[in-house]
Amino acid sequence: MNNFTLLQNCINDNNIDIGITSFSHPLYIRLIKSFINGFSDKSLLDIAVLLRQILLNESASRGNNDFASLRIPTSSIWPSEKEYNKVGIEFTKLDKYFSIHAKWWNPDWIGGSDRQSVDFNAVSEINARDNVHFKSTETDIFLKSLNQEDIINYKSSDQQRAVRSALSLDSGETLAISLPTGEGKSLIFQLVDLIGFSETNNNGLTLVVVPTVT
Structure with a gap:
């Protein structure tokens, strides 16, 4: 089970007993650490930013514009519409959950729709230093x-x-x-x-x- 699926199961079951060592990616580890502590160390906006990075990281691993989505409770410890709107997360409000996803940020004023997304390289974790050689x-x-x-x-x-x-x-x-x-x-x-x-x-x-x- 990958990090993303494990996170969704953890949220669905409200399982705070899950071990941090079950996750291998730093983004997930940071979110789960805070989740275990009831997010007492982070603001709702901080949580929304982390969720966006996790969504985009998963979307990058899937490729082909297959945008990942999460079901997040509407309870007060999780972000609301206000925080999601601020960080660029699109959402659909269900009964007791938000279905959230994040699309690549690629505004028209920096080059048009055929240009690779501004934040794609960051979340897809491409090592830009590979095969770079300089003459010392x-x-x-x-x-x-x-x-x-x-x-x-x-x-x-x-x-x-x-x-x-x-x-x-x-x-x-x-x-x-x-x-x-x-x-x-x-x-x-x-x-x-x-x-x-x-x-x-x-x-x-x-x-x-x-x-x-x-």
């Missing part, structure tokens, strides 16, 4: 300052230029950096935090925005 570039004083034995070279000349550009910014300047997945964007803000910008002598603040759902 010799280290310099900036990398040596990290004192990390496993970081001895830049992954590419583009990463090296990005690091040097970031560390050379003057006060009030803005820099936008775009590098492929796996080319080491995290190293840039790590070095900025360690070394500081050119004028601040390491007295500034490094703000990092990570656009992922947890």
